[in-house]
Amino acid sequence: MIERTAVIASTAGLHARPAALFAETAGDLDVEVTIARVGEPLDEAVDADSMLSLMSLGVEHGEAVVLRTEDDSATEALETLARILETNHDA
């Protein structure tokens, strides 16, 4: 399992447009990725390709989240997703 931590840059948090963009990108990847707040137990992680799950997480601007995948070769995929989170889409 590999991980990548990212801080939410969008001013309004991981809602609406950023959530849709993130979920869509995750859905297009060949790997299964989960997302959770940093420090929360593993079983509270949700599917990265579910916009509704992302919205239910209710992650706000400035909060750190961790992306995980079982596929150890998917570093690039995690990087792609992390960059979406680290971009302010409300700017």
Next chain:
Amino acid sequence: MIFEGATVQSFVGVGVFRGRVIGPIRHMPPALTPPPSGEGLDSSTSAETAAAQLKEAGAQVKATLLERAGRASGDGKEVLQATALMATDPMLIKAAIKLINKGSSAERAIWDAGDTVAATLISLGGYMAERSHDVLDVRSRIVAALRGVPAPEIPDSEEPFILVADDLAPADTATLDPAKVIALVTAGGGPQSHTAIIARSLGLPAVVAAKGVAELVEGSQLYVDGSAGVVSSEPGDTERAAVKRWLEKASLLDVFDGDGQLADGSKLALLANVGGAKDAQEAAAANAQGVGLLRTEFCFLGNSTEPTHEDQVAAYKGVFDAFPGQKVVVRTLDAGADKPLPFLTDSTEPNPALGVRGYRTDSTTPGVLARQLAAIADAAAQSQALVWVMAPMISTPAEAADFAALCTTAGLKVPGVMVEVPSAALTSRHLLDRVEFASLGTNDLTQYAMAADRQLGPLAELNDPWQPAVLALIQATVEGAVAQAKHSASLALEDALPKPVGVCGEAAADPALAVVLAGLGVSSLSMTARALPAVAAVLRTVTQDEARRLANRAVAAASAAEARDLVRAGLPALSELGL
């Protein structure tokens, strides 16, 4: 009611908004019934098949919404894109598949899963809670797709259409695109139904309570007459001609061309009532020929102290600047029972309507009026408008003379009086000896003539400007102006035109009553700017002689209802225009 000819079917309902159109029918799909609680998989369907059907339905909904998003723009596009994603969202679909695996039917599973997700979003509050509606919308669409029926929404169409439904719900307003829906026809509902409210707010021709329209063929042509409340299938030349006539008339109701006149070309200025600069700009945009009533107290409602000279000049100038070269009639502060100004009104009066109000406050709070007139004069000097000033609640010629003197002191050249008190109407000849014009405030004139407080609901029937007594007082005011002109002409041995007598009450906004007022000989009508096009359109259908005959009938009527009916019967244009 249904009349069946060879192919033509006509339906009579209640017209709730005017207009005639012809277009193709699109039926509103019936509301979706929720799958029964606890509905299980039927014996012939495996959980795997049900799950596959659910995924297929979700994908279908997603594709439909994405296709629609592709045609939308702006915020609407983003909302549709996000909603499209929800239709295949793993959280929603996985939760539903779990329920299917426990034996639930696909329909019931997605229904319950949608409820759960929506509840989660609602518990997060704010923006998330608002999105819960989208989740519920998506799950209804998926259920419709599973059933193979159209989604429960206003149909989407490239081509403009006539929407036929049982009744519309308030939520339908949000998705009703007035560029696509050209008329509304419902089998149910009534004049106060949601459909009627939606139709009026969007200005769509509409017929409600037209029983039987649900049977009309989807996509076939329909003729709708929202004024007559009639709908008919297979429209032919007759209907097409009726639509054409309507379009010609309707263009008159869209805009006022800024030239108030009767059918014989006699002029009648159509002015606007305004409460401040913003109103004035809107009135100017609506081609009002000036302002017939600037309610100065509206600039200062809420002020606990007298506004400063500078504040007043700025407020008045804002209005004057909207009408360069045109007339603006300023009414001095009219504080009263219904619009108290703390620095003028005595709230302890037992009977404020008959109390110290309008011009009368000058005796109890001297100085405020003189300072207001000075501010009006300053503002007038700084603008291009032709500024007239009038005092409210004048009862005697002596008051008129005093007001005229105050205006002269302030340097204002055109003083006038409001005629609201019956004594002023009956002595207008003497009032007009002292001032340059009179303006009938029909709301107060009615309340005083009928001794009926205009704020009391139970007295609404008495508070009707169609009351023949009120019309007779208007007639007396105009006759007084004519007598005054003759008298001064005989003294000066020259021809004098009667001094202007206008109307600036609600009465002027009623197109039928406007005809009566024209017939009684008033020189201008001032109304809310929105009423200008309809009043102008109806006035142009009568000559001065015809208006005079209708006015005489109205004054001679025995009741307000009789007066109204007699006049309306003589004005076929009203029903033609759906007024």
